[in-house]
Amino acid sequence: MDFKSKLINWYSINKRELPWRKTKNPYNIWLSEIILQQTQVKQGLPYYVAFTAKYPTIFDLAAASETEVLKLWQGLGYYSRARNLHATAKYIANELNGEFPNNYKDLLKLKGVGDYTASAISSIAFNEIAAVVDGNVYRVLARYFGIDTPINSTTGIKEFKKLATQLIDTKKPDVYNQAIMEFGALHCKPKNPNCTNCPFETSCVALQKNSVETLPVKLNKTKVTTKYFNFLVCIDSENRILFEKRTHKGIWQNLYQFPLIESEKSLSSEEFQLLNIDNSLLKTLKFDYSLYNESDIVHKLSHQHLYTKFWIIEVNKLPQTAIPLDSITNYPTPVLISDFINHFSFK
DNA sequence: AAGGCGGGGTC
DNA sequence: GACCCAGCCTT
Numbered sequence: 001m002d003f004k005s006k007l008i009n010w011y012s013i014n015k016r017e018l019p020w021r022k023t024k025n026p027y028n029i030w031l032s033e034i035i036l037q038q039t040q041v042k043q044g045l046p047y048y049v050a051f052t053a054k055y056p057t058i059f060d061l062a063a064a065s066e067t068e069v070l071k072l073w074q075g076l077g078y079y080s081r082a083r084n085l086h087a088t089a090k091y092i093a094n095e096l097n098g099e100f101p102n103n104y105k106d107l108l109k110l111k112g113v114g115d116y117t118a119s120a121i122s123s124i125a126f127n128e129i130a131a132v133v134d135g136n137v138y139r140v141l142a143r144y145f146g147i148d149t150p151i152n153s154t155t156g157i158k159e160f161k162k163l164a165t166q167l168i169d170t171k172k173p174d175v176y177n178q179a180i181m182e183f184g185a186l187h188c189k190p191k192n193p194n195c196t197n198c199p200f201e202t203s204c205v206a207l208q209k210n211s212v213e214t215l216p217v218k219l220n221k222t223k224v225t226t227k228y229f230n231f232l233v234c235i236d237s238e239n240r241i242l243f244e245k246r247t248h249k250g251i252w253q254n255l256y257q258f259p260l261i262e263s264e265k266s267l268s269s270e271e272f273q274l275l276n277i278d279n280s281l282l283k284t285l286k287f288d289y290s291l292y293n294e295s296d297i298v299h300k301l302s303h304q305h306l307y308t309k310f311w312i313i314e315v316n317k318l319p320q321t322a323i324p325l326d327s328i329t330n331y332p333t334p335v336l337i338s339d340f341i342n343h344f345s346f347k
Numbered sequence: 348a349a350g351g352c353g354g355g356g357t358c
Numbered sequence: 359g360a361c362c363c364a365g366c367c368t369t
Contacts, residue, residue: 039353079352
């Protein structure tokens with residue numbers, strides 16, 4: 001048996017039952033692929049279930065507000081995916097009369113759809129011969145062929161795409177693409193791959209050369225920056241609270257949070273008080289404040305470590321921009337904020 | 348070509 | 359801690 005046949009054979013025996021494998025509907029395939037970008041199946045699955053339940057068709061998704069979509073996306077991360085998902089849904093529903101682009105070239109034009117996702121949708125939903133190259137494919141091919149070209153270099157990207165295109169089963173591109181990804185996810189894993197019971201035991205170059213552990217090669221470690229966040233949890237006597245939208249570019253764009261003061265270091269209560277003398281928000285208000293967490297809550301993103309303090313500020317009356325405390329759970333927020341809301345006892 | 352963008356899981 | 363995940367976008 002050749003490479004593709006062994007892979008498809010392994011897949012037929014070992015594949016998981018997943019909801020997006022029961023359909024050829026491009027809307028559902030697209031939704032699953034966006035959710036699964038840089039996200040493991042276990043983490044993305046409940047979101048797929050929730051989205052298909054609330055938005056059965058692309059018209060339902062298009063009719064929603066961005067805030068509503070972000071709320072359902074809350075906790076999944078990489079929120080530009082949700083913003084692009086919603087924008088693309090509106091585009092397809094309104095400009096294309098709900099008719100999904102049906103080929104790689106046209107799919108690639110959609111917001112949030114790159115080479116991988118266009119290949120996945122066109123092959124799985126439309127049986128187009130377009131090879132997917134995701135993290136699993138890089139790993140499987142790098143090991144099987146013993147390729148040490150860095151997978152995130154320009155030459156590496158081209159080399160692996162070319163190889164994947166040569167290997168794809170042109171009769172069953174949909175099955176083949178899912179098979180190689182599933183094989184990478186379940187069998188040819190990053191750590192402790194199951195090499196002792198592998199259909200490619202005799203043909204895997206990395207296994208013969210004892211280089212399974214070192215492949216694939218990847219360059220450029222992301223450097224982590226540290227930031228200090230001070231959230232102002234301002235509550236008035238009418239149980240209203242300040243909550244605002246992060247409109248600027250950067251992390252958590254269009255999600256909501258308490259007013260934020262970033263500082264150069266972790267602040268003591270005295271330093272925080274000095275800071276507030278010049279704060280335009282608090283200048284005009286008489287208030288009492290206390291600190292929710294004595295030691296910083298450390299929220300780790302892939303590229304930022306956020307050392308966070310929540311300052312509880314009680315005032316008599318907040319401006320009209322404040323929202324009722326009861327409504328706070330309607331807004332999409334970062335996990336850092338929703339964790340606080342879930343643990344803090346509002347009076 | 349390089350860096351930004353989340354949160355959770357594994358070892 | 360380091361690394362990874364059905365990557366994409368901007369600069």
